Amino acid sequence: MDKVISESTTERISVSVPMNQSWKYASGTPMERFCAGLKEKRIEALQCEQCERRYLPPRPFCGNCHKKLKKWIDVKDEGTIEAWTVLNLPMLDGRTGKPRATPYGMALIKLDGADTTLNHYLGESDPKKLKIGSRVKAVWRDELIGAMSDISYFEVLP
């Protein structure tokens, strides 16, 4: 039972505030090149020339060495599942604000040629068919727009 500290003499009221706003964010140079690559089904990472870590997403600076990142390298659209889950409780899609249809599989995928993992959807949503170490390949959508969503999901390879 909640502790009521205020004595309400009338019906309790609240105000509902629906909002429909838009924001506009700059890509920065590394992400600009990365997105242009996606339009051609090309995935590029930036490598730190000091620690040699190959970063996805490509970003301006190495957080460990504090160096500016300049060395572009090609990464495959195939990789290995490092971690996985199947969601029965949907999360909001950050672009639409709507929940996704459940169940759906997600994984942290280490693409061949990268040292960081990519968080993305899987084509498989049966927990019995998912395991760490499985190989996956990107399924690209037909019309490429130069955004992460150009990869619809990753299919689990036999």
Place this chain on the structure above:
Amino acid sequence: MRHAAIIGTGQTNHTRRRDDVTQPELIREAAERALADAELKPSDIDAVIISNMEMFEGRAMPELWAAEGAFAAGKPCMKVATGGTSGTSGCIAGFHQISSGLFDVVLVIGFEKHSEGHTQTGMALVDPFWDRSVASGALGNFALSVSQYMAERGVTEEHAARVAVKARRNAANNPHAHLKMPDVTVADVMASPVLAHPIRKLDMCPQSDGAAAIVVASEDKAKKLSPRPAWVNAAITRHEQPYIGDIERRLATMRTLKDASRVVYKQLGITNPLEQFDVAEIYEPVTYAELAWYEILGFCEPGEAGRLIEEGVTAMDGTLPVNPSGGVLCANPVGATGVIRVAEAALQIHGRGEARQVDGAKTALVTGYGVYAWADVIALGAEPGGN
């Protein structure tokens, strides 16, 4: 640096929805209780710190709206927002304000009113180019990391269920806890629905409305004002690289928590935290995280967390009781959650834990956890300057 001590704590009774009060009124409840506990008047407070994740409520500048409820009007006041660590980071900021000599008495307040906003939306507003289209939220992020951790360290769903049972039963002794389940069993937890494989409903923390506050004082003031101050003997915080994919085998490695804890242990000469702390209040938003933190914090060797929970080492009557309050699994008003950890640990040192008191507790370990990376580690003690 001067010593700082916690001389008063106050909390609301955390619950799903507090539609009988506004945000400032909610804050006022906790702040008033903390001042009463310290036997101070509002005019005795030099400065106020507010911890809150305002994107969750969608109400900007909470430190302004809350000024009156927080006794902050006309005083120095600032806000700290670092995800789940907001509360512990706010406390650490308060400790620094005292230790540096800037102020003598600081009130730190954390609050969140999840019921008024959209926590999931707040969590989804991540990098728009990289992971916004594939954000998996707190639940999904945890589930991913848990799959790795289980495979690597041999932790089972039953081990996690035991953590849930310990927490919910401990919470039955805590009047402020949101989820109290004195009769819950391992079978109940394992029968609860899977939200994100392998995490079940009873493995997760709730979303709560609530506020918590502590009064921090300088050494002179604390000795004058409090019969048994809880001394802040170490407080370390760590930040991390931005993306979840940047952190290799996250739950098994968690360098922020590991590094922060090792600095604290070194400062205090701690070589065996399981034996050398009397009680711990750690930030475990999901059962599996508590197991991972046992290993990261050095309570046991990697791979032994399951044994620790099986053998009751962290139960109320174990070697190191972890979360007598019920922890984050039993109350999670995010901005307040870290302050609650600190307040609960201070209560133990004050000897005022009532039904959840660990007998004779003189040293306490506190942790904070934010998003998937940030970490705070704090050590409190009955004596100033060390364990």
